[in-house]
Amino acid sequence: MTYRAPVDDILFNLMAVAPGPSSPDIPTETCTDWRAILEQAAVLVEETIAPLNRPSDVAGSVFENGVVRTPPGWREAYATWAEAGWNGVSLPESHGGAGLPIAIGTATMEMLTSACMALSTLPVLTQCAVPALLAHAEPALADTYLAKLIDGSWTATMNLTEPQAGSDLGLLRTRAEPAGDGTYRLYGQKTFITFGEHDLAENIIHLVLARLPGAPAGTKGISFFVVPKFLVNADGRPGPRNDLRCAGIEHKLGIRASPTCTMIYGDDRGATGWLVGEPHRGLHYMFTMMNGARLATGLQGVAIAERAFQQALAYAGERRQGRAAGYSGAAPIIAHPDVRRMLGRMKGLTAANRAIAYFTAAAIDDARSADDDAVRRRGKRFADLLTPIFKAFSTENGVEVASIGIQVHGGMGYIEETGAAQHWRDARVPPIYEGTNGIQAIDLVTRKVLPDGGAGIQALIEECRGVLASVDTLPADFCGALKPVAAVASTALDDLGTATQWLTARRPAGDDQLYAASPYLRLAAIALGASLLTKGAVAAARAANGGTPPGMAAADPKARVGLAAVFADEFGVETPGLLRKIAAPVPTPELRFAALEVESA
Ligand SMILES: Cc1cc2nc3c(=O)[nH]c(=O)nc-3n(C[C@H](O)[C@H](O)[C@H](O)COP(=O)(O)OP(=O)(O)OC[C@H]3O[C@@H](n4cnc5c(N)ncnc54)[C@H](O)[C@@H]3O)c2cc1C
Numbered sequence: 001m002t003y004r005a006p007v008d009d010i011l012f013n014l015m016a017v018a019p020g021p022s023s024p025d026i027p028t029e030t031c032t033d034w035r036a037i038l039e040q041a042a043v044l045v046e047e048t049i050a051p052l053n054r055p056s057d058v059a060g061s062v063f064e065n066g067v068v069r070t071p072p073g074w075r076e077a078y079a080t081w082a083e084a085g086w087n088g089v090s091l092p093e094s095h096g097g098a099g100l101p102i103a104i105g106t107a108t109m110e111m112l113t114s115a116c117m118a119l120s121t122l123p124v125l126t127q128c129a130v131p132a133l134l135a136h137a138e139p140a141l142a143d144t145y146l147a148k149l150i151d152g153s154w155t156a157t158m159n160l161t162e163p164q165a166g167s168d169l170g171l172l173r174t175r176a177e178p179a180g181d182g183t184y185r186l187y188g189q190k191t192f193i194t195f196g197e198h199d200l201a202e203n204i205i206h207l208v209l210a211r212l213p214g215a216p217a218g219t220k221g222i223s224f225f226v227v228p229k230f231l232v233n234a235d236g237r238p239g240p241r242n243d244l245r246c247a248g249i250e251h252k253l254g255i256r257a258s259p260t261c262t263m264i265y266g267d268d269r270g271a272t273g274w275l276v277g278e279p280h281r282g283l284h285y286m287f288t289m290m291n292g293a294r295l296a297t298g299l300q301g302v303a304i305a306e307r308a309f310q311q312a313l314a315y316a317g318e319r320r321q322g323r324a325a326g327y328s329g330a331a332p333i334i335a336h337p338d339v340r341r342m343l344g345r346m347k348g349l350t351a352a353n354r355a356i357a358y359f360t361a362a363a364i365d366d367a368r369s370a371d372d373d374a375v376r377r378r379g380k381r382f383a384d385l386l387t388p389i390f391k392a393f394s395t396e397n398g399v400e401v402a403s404i405g406i407q408v409h410g411g412m413g414y415i416e417e418t419g420a421a422q423h424w425r426d427a428r429v430p431p432i433y434e435g436t437n438g439i440q441a442i443d444l445v446t447r448k449v450l451p452d453g454g455a456g457i458q459a460l461i462e463e464c465r466g467v468l469a470s471v472d473t474l475p476a477d478f479c480g481a482l483k484p485v486a487a488v489a490s491t492a493l494d495d496l497g498t499a500t501q502w503l504t505a506r507r508p509a510g511d512d513q514l515y516a517a518s519p520y521l522r523l524a525a526i527a528l529g530a531s532l533l534t535k536g537a538v539a540a541a542r543a544a545n546g547g548t549p550p551g552m553a554a555a556d557p558k559a560r561v562g563l564a565a566v567f568a569d570e571f572g573v574e575t576p577g578l579l580r581k582i583a584a585p586v587p588t589p590e591l592r593f594a595a596l597e598v599e600s601a
Helices: 007-017 028-059 074-083 102-115 117-136 139-151 282-318 337-369 373-414 420-427 437-449 455-473 476-504 511-545 557-570 572-583 589-597
Strands: 062-064 067-069 154-159 175-178 184-194 203-210 223-228 230-232 238-241 244-249 260-265 271-276
Touching (some): 028 102, 062 244, 067 244, 102 117, 117 154, 117 203, 117 271, 117 282, 184 203, 282 373, 337 373, 373 420, 373 455, 455 476
Parallel strands (some): 154 203
Antiparallel strands (some): 175 184, 184 271
């Protein structure tokens, strides 16, 4: 099954769903430019990259004698992507990027990721490394690498994880010793390093967390280093090999062609590295990279869901089984209400994922570059809140959508040849990496909600209430159809407000809040998803009445109302149950442990 990039739907989200209430209108010419960019990217990913998805999963990346060989076709595909400048869509013009909004880079990366998630994990990390170097490295150090990373001829990695240090980076042991000439020598082992070694670029720039001698224990003693595979000569070209190597790659459930490497630093003389910024501030600097990577990981949930949905929809139109009204002989399975229910769940989750993705990306853009102070402040506040919500909800949904995709295929879904199983296998890792979804929920509660007493979430709730109120301004037929949807979304917002009060009344956070963190994140995401899909339906209804503005080609109002209604029915109605889990859980803390004892008692 081929992949068709949903350019119209992405543009619709960019134009109608993503902007905040005070954001300036997006001019017609800008929209036309965005469409042209997305259509070009769509041609590349549909024709060149999507066909590689299945064969590269079969071939995998191969580790032999210290080198990693990526699957056939990847060198050409990556070169085409990089040479056309797609790596630098949202990266700064000062170093060769196109300087477009993050939301546009997000759109091009969504398409690449749907086309081949395994390959997309290479440019993702490179794109996320650039803002970290720009923000925290001395200009002379950053300038050595930035242009090459942005044009994609060099790539970057993120080296956090060690065998004993995963979620708890305070346990990391890799050490860095001053060499006396301004550089450092690094010694240690990093595991699970995505594209730590490969054959697609001239040089690999490792961003490594390590400890200086005498550093405080825990996360306050971590520093950030740039450690290139090849040391860079004075002329800017790759020179001698650094003392680092890949010791092997993992055999994984999914994204099999994305090499996940064990990296050894300093077998011999020590790997030469350069300190970024100040000592012991490394984790803080790394968060600049990780926040970008969390948006990108959430986007993997959108991308996989889209591809799995497209494939399931096509199969449901072809596969004939059973009788249905209007068909002589066996009917296509899409005629059966239960199959449409499954497809509706897939579509609803995919649409909510995408709406939250572009709403989050637009908030990041506002935080970075809005002219108006108030818009910038709103952007920063929402970007902080939305990043963990989007990462966890979207990636969880990616797994669910891909799993339903298998179900729609019946037995053929369980057979690798159809590709449905690959989507599910690929979808399974985003909930784990870039901070597990459990860690995202804890981040949301303890770092984003409790510190401001829930004021940020309250502002988000108020903005969503404004969206729901706009339903009343629509012509009677649309208003009538959307009212029940708005009622479900309104209850979800009430439940989110009550859950937030419950959390913030109990500070500092104890076990009860940590137990409630994941249901709270889901409650927030469902309330937001229901509101944003309503926002889309309202915009589509208005466009239908006032002509179709540019960028709104996908503004079919009946379809948008249907999407919001299906999401409200399938997911919006969960929120009273989630609120009960949070604020009035049945098991006491003792019973939660006791429940685990049944088998072993
Ligand atoms: C394919 C792949 C690619 C990766 N790429 C990279 C990469 O490029 N760079 C890199 O540095 N790392 C990478 N990782 C590592 C990844 O980021 C870690 O696997 C992840 O952070 C989780 O760490 P862990 O595996 O040690 O799990 P653990 O930290 O051992 O967690 C196990 C379970 O315990 C839970 N848990 C742990 N601590 C807490 C807590 N305090 N409260 C509540 N629950 C908790 C977790 O949520 C999880 O469910 C990659 C991993 C994979 C699988």
